[in-house]
Amino acid sequence: MKLTVNLKENSYPIYIENGILTKSGEYISRIFNGQKIMVISDDNVFPLYGQKITDSLTSAAGHNYECHSLVLPHGEPTKNFQSLPKIYEAMLEAKLTRSDLVIALGGGVIGDLAGFAASSYLRGIKLVQIPTSLLAQVDSSVGGKVAVDLPQGKNLVGAFYQPKMVLIDPEVLDTLPDHFIKDGMGEVIKYGCIKDSNLFCRLCSHSSFEDLKPELPEIIARCVDIKRIVVEEDQFDTGERMLLNFGHTLAHTIEQYYNYERESHGEAVGIGMYQITRMAEEKKLTAPGCADRIQQALKIYGLPSSCGLPVSALTEAISLDKKNLNGHLNVVLLKEIGNSYVYPTDISFFGFSENGQENI
Known part of the structure; x- marks a missing residue:
């Protein structure tokens, strides 16, 4: 299946196909006529798929690609500012120029980190995203958001930098531990919540991920298509695209609170x-019953609905959220399942006082 993100000079194709990794060289040769390619990956993914990608690239008909690779430690702690010099050094050692290409082979951490490095090295070098986690396939590999984390918060240094191509192979999900499948299903459920009640109902009609699995390529394609439509409408996250942040204001603060080591x-x-x-719902801003339906969907796919933290513990991180502008916070809410909107408010939305200790 082919989808195209139409952004004029920044347009690019997305291919979703079982087994596409073995043909990655053929696809990349359609958009890249340079010489050098650097594959940036992590120590979980590269041993599984690095050689397959490299073999496909070096055997691409009519091309004599010179392939380099950089393998980084897996996990969110790698997505920090300190990782960037290692990447730039590897690019310089390989003598990459602006006519060369970076491939981000991995999940969201590698996609964001390698993407940011590509956006900033020599003021921009071509980028191809090959996402290998469910979360990256349905969400982070599409749309051009690339970033690194700071100690004060997630994705606080970043850029909008569109790839030249995205290659999605659903078969790679067979090697993912259950933990990472659950991770991706959080974002899949989000797409149903914000834009597609039929998708949400379809997800809720199954009893588990294994039950859903035969439909996975279609589910991935629907999520990607929703994101494509939203990104085309709002490339730089000033309006419609903000809907993609549903659940994220609290999510990022929870992740940060536990140093990205728990949830x-x-x-x-x-x-x-x-x-x-x-x-x-308590403020009558969302139709009754939506929270219960979301909780049920989370339960089906083994996802939590609470973390036991007092809301007051998250206030500082919420105040640093990128969506907090001049003391005004834009939160994404649902009118009903499948129908979302941006609600301008401030930190008082979360309904606590200095002594408030309501747990979430």
Whole structure:
């Protein structure tokens, strides 16, 4: 299946196909006529798929690609400012120029980190995203958001930098531990919540991820298509695209509170979606029953709906959130499942006082 993100000179194709990794060289040769390619990956993914990608690149008909690779430690702690010099050094050692290419082979951490390095090295070098986690396939590999974390918060240094191509192979998900499947399902559920009640109902009609698995390529394609439409409408996250942040205001603060070592991103998003919808229902900003439906969807796919933290513990991180502008906070709420909107408010939305200790 082919989808195209139409952004004029920044347009690019997305291919979703079982087994596409073995043909990656053929696809990349359609958009890249340079010489050098650097594959940036992590120590979980590269041993599984690095050689397969490299073999496909070096055997691409009519091309004589010179392939280099950089393998980084897996996990969110790698997505920090201190990782960038290692990447730039590897690029310089390989003598990459602006006519060369970077491939981000991995999950969201590698996609964001390698993407940011590509956006800033020599003021921009071509980028291809090959996402290998469910979360990256349905969300972070599409749309051009690249970033690194700071100690004070997630994704606080970043850029909008569109790839030249995205290659999605659903078969690679067979090697993912259950933890990372749950992680991705948090974002899949989000797409149903914000834009597609039929998708949400489809997810809720199954009993588990294994039950859903035969439909996975279609599910991935639907999520990607929703994101494509939103990104085309709002490339730089000033309006419609903000809807993609449903659940994220709380999620990012939960992740940060535990130094990215407890809840994964998708788990935190699940908690954020349920808790903010529960608060919105209490304020009559969301139709009754939505929070319960979200909680049920989370339960089906083994995701939590609470983390046991007092809301007051998250206030500082919420105040540093990128969506907090001049003391005004834009939160994403649901009118009902499948129909979302941006609600301008401030930190008082979360309904606590200095002594308030309501747990979420």
